Amino acid sequence: MILWRDIKGTVQPFWVTLRNLLRRPVTVQYPEEQRALPVRTRGRIVLTRDPDGGERCVACYLCSAACPVDCISMQAAEALDGRRYAVWFRINFARCIYCGLCAEACPTLAIQMTPEFAFCKDDPLDMVYEKENLLIDHGGKDQEYNFYRHAGIGVVNPRGGNDDEDPPLDAKSNLP
C-alpha cells in the first residue's frame, strides 16, 4: 500500500502538469488587453439622471449614512417646486472601499456603481470627486426609473396621482 501511495504521489503532479499543458492560457495582458467586466462590478461611482434629464439625487443623506468609511458628504437644498437636490456632493475615493452599500441604500437609483476601476492618482486629493465629476447625463443601469413618478412630492404628477400611488391621507381623520 505504501509503495502504491508513493507511486501515485509521484505520478499525480506530472499528470496535473500534462493535463494543463495544452490548455489555452488565461493570462490577460493588461492594459493592452482589457477584459469586459460584469455590469455589477463595483468600481467608480456615478450620479445618474432620470429620463427627463433631472438629477435623481434628492439629497436624502441615506448613502452617506450607509457608508461604513464616511466618505460621502453633501449639502441639501430645496428648489422652488419643492424638489430636493444636492448643492454639492462629494465622494472621497481614496477612502472608498467599493462595498456598494451607498448604491443599495439609495431610494432614487441616483448613486450607482460602474465597472470602471482604472482611475487611481498619485495625489490623494485628486481622488476627491465633486458633483460635477460624478454626475452623468443618463440613467445608468435603469434608464426609465423616475422616483417622482412613483412617490414623493408632486413634481411630475400631483401627490397621489401616480399609477401605483394612493392619494394622501388626512391623518387627523384617523382619530377615534
Ligand code: SF4
Ligand atoms: S461603495 Fe461603500 S465605501 Fe464607497 S462610497 Fe459607497 S458606501 Fe462608501
Ligand code: SF4
Ligand atoms: S445619492 Fe441617493 S441615497 Fe444619496 S443622497 Fe442622493 S438620493 Fe439619497
